[in-house]
Amino acid sequence: MHRLFSILLLISAAALGQTAGVVRGRVTLGGTGSSLHNADVLIPRLGLKTGTGEDGSFEFKSVPAGTWDVLAHMHSLGDQRRAVEVQAGGTATVDFELSLSPVREQVTVTATGRAETGIEAIMSTLSVSSLDLAGRSGSTSLGDLLENQTGIAKRSVGPGTTRPVVRGFDGDRVLVLEDGIRTGSLSAQSGDHGEPIDPALVERIEVVRGPATLLYGSSAIGGVVNAISPQHDLHEKPHAGLSGSISATGGTANAQGGGAGNFRYGVNDWQLWGGYGGMRTGDYNTPIGEIHNSHTKLNNARFGVGRFTNKTSWSFGYALQDGRYGVPSEEEADEPGHGHGHEGDVDLTFRRHQTRFTGSVRDFSVFDQFTLKLNYTDWRHNELEGDEIGTRFFNKQFIYRGEFQERRRGLRTGTFGFWGMSRDFKAEGEEALSPPVNQNGFAAFTLQQFDFEKFRLQLGGRIEHNRFAPQGLKNRSFTGLSGSAGVNVPIWEGGVFAAALTQSYRAPSLEELYFNGPHPGTGLFEVGNVNLNRERSLGQDVSIRHQGRRFRGELNFFHYRITDFMYYAATGHFEDGLPEAEVEQATSRYIGSEARVSAAVSNHTWLHAGMDSVGAQLVQSSIPLPRIPPVRFRLGFENTWGGLSVRPEWIFARRQDRVFTIEDPTAGYAVPNITATYSVARRHALHVFGVNFFNVSNRLYRNHLSLIKEFAPEIGRGVRFSYTVNFY
DSSP, X not given: OHXXXXXXHHHHHXXXXXXXXXXXXXXXXXXXXXXXXXXXXXEGGGXXXXXXXXXXEEEEEEEESEEEEEEEEOTTSOEEEEEEEEXXXXXXXXXXXXXXXXXXXXXXXXXXXXXEETTXXXXXXXXXXXXXXXTSOOOSXXXXXXXXXXXXXXXXXXXXXXXXXXXXXXXXXXXXXXXXXXXXXXXXXXXXXXXXXXXXXXXXXXXXXXXXXHHHOGGGSSEEEEEEOTTGGGGTSOOOEEEEEEEEEEETTTTEEEEEEEEEEEETTEEEEEEEEEEEEOOOEETTEEOTTOOEEEEEXXXXXXXXXXSXXXXXXXXXXXXXXXXXXXXXXXXXXXXXXXXXXXXXXXXXXXXXXXXXXXXXXXXXXXXXXXXXXXXXEEEEETTEEEEEEEEEEEEEEEEEEEOOBTTEEEEEEEEEEEEEEEEEETTOOSOOEEEEEEEEEEEEEEEOSSOEEEEEEEEEEEEEEETTSXXXXXXXXXXXXXEEEXXXXXXXXXXXXXXXEEXXXXXXXXXXXXXXXXXXXXXXXXXXXXXXXXXXXXXXXXXXXXXXXXXXXXXEEEEEEEEEEEEEEEETTEEEEEEEEEEEEEEEEEEEEEEESSSSEEEEEEEEEEEEEETTXXXXXXXXXXXXXXXXXXXXXXXXXXXXXXXXXXXXOOOOTTOOOBOOEEEEEEEEEEEEEOSSEEEEEEEEEESTTOOOOOOTTBTTTTTOOOOOSEEEEEEEEEEO
């Protein structure tokens, strides 16, 4: 029997060698010919990814025979895509030369768990690198970093509280992740709870616009925002030697100052990484004066160690994050000159401890890889009234996630796995709106892709169970099924048509079920509903994309119909000086479009333009839903001369007068910004010097999604300076 088994293995290996080949090559730095190591090389259609070595070389083994696009990519540089023909049993060679470029490929892992580019994806995706973010935000919160990206707005109660709103979806319908795992913060729960992030300590931020419930759960019914750290891909591609980055930022209009550094060091099979960053901002200025108590502070520290071999790998990491931010109030808005800690001020402090274990096994049985992640987060949040603690929040969360990546078999590649969460939430003090609650969840999911000659088909499903056990109140449990079908069809050279049909399930959130009391963070006296049903969304997404040497563009349309949609309906009564609102359910619909274009006007000038629009309302009454962003436009030009880039742009927003019953309209605006960078690329380092002139005209404008827009407009004229060096 043993001899027969050995013969069968030899026959299988020989058959594989006859139907597959090898792709190898070298990546160099444009203009110098120097080897470029730690660059990413992908075969997107096959979901294959590797990295270059010290000499710039790379190699893929066992590539199926056929013609495939190979992409060389580095987030800080441009990218190149070349077609290569692989012969059975043969070796194909393809070389790349990467240079600075005004447009770069967007490579994401969030949508499917495998590296893919925006044009190959089924869902609409976005990837923003740390260099694109550097110097463009004067805040320590995630919403400010992404607010001018297509399809993304920001909700806020001041600079420290901003959170992304994706296609009009907010709160528990947009899931914020860090390296694919929930952050453990309370930003989905209230407008005055932010999502703190230091852009200098992330490699990129990825966004899936539209339902992403299959891989990430019911809280992703509207989209996912995933902050990717530099060590995220170590399990795919261990790094030899030293790499990392150092950055510094300073600015006016809010007295911004900060810096950060992170590193990775690999020797033999071992990797060590760490990082530290801090940022401070003072009260920010507007055309009508300073907004009192709008200061922010954020500190981050992290370290980790791991061992990575050809077959197995493991890593352990720890991160500490703490900060403090002020919550502007209308009572103090007309009283300039107060320092921080004034008796009437409300400040929020937070601290998060996070530990994570990740283990992987590769090339076993019928699987390319199995990855297990264990993550524990301890989030503590205090609301200070002057020097006294008014309310304390505690959120402890343990998450486990296992994912199997199946080896390609014929036309099919696939991923399946399981996920679980145990969460303990407790609040003490004046705003303890619910009793302590224990929440548990479990899910199983699969995502399968079929690569036919003329198109790609993607099918997926997820079953998820959530259970809430509050102290002294009614227990609730919910089970739901989500599913999707999508297709990506080439329609001309460089152009594709993509469409997806999704059915998504969302369990009620803890606050929708159990909150009961005055909540200044939302400006409402909230009354939850313990008898809520689950939400069910049926969505259609359609996209046309083109990617060429001198023109890149994307046009998206979406429509979502949500039954048993949960929202706060005003009762007409007031409690504790706040309008009372109860959680009710009805059918709603979201409909909108997005467009993004980059076109070469000349050899040195690119035009960048974008637009997004969303309308959302209750179907039966036609009442608009609250805090829906207005129609927005973006127009800019990027002028390049060698390493110098100058990018003037204008952000336009139309008046938003389709408002919820307790909202006021917001005027339109046009805001000009100018960003200039000078980049110096070397074999082992990229230096980027930046200056950003924002709100050049000192325009008075208000964000419709701000809960304090009546007395706190957006920041006025100012300038930010930044310096970043990436070494590799």
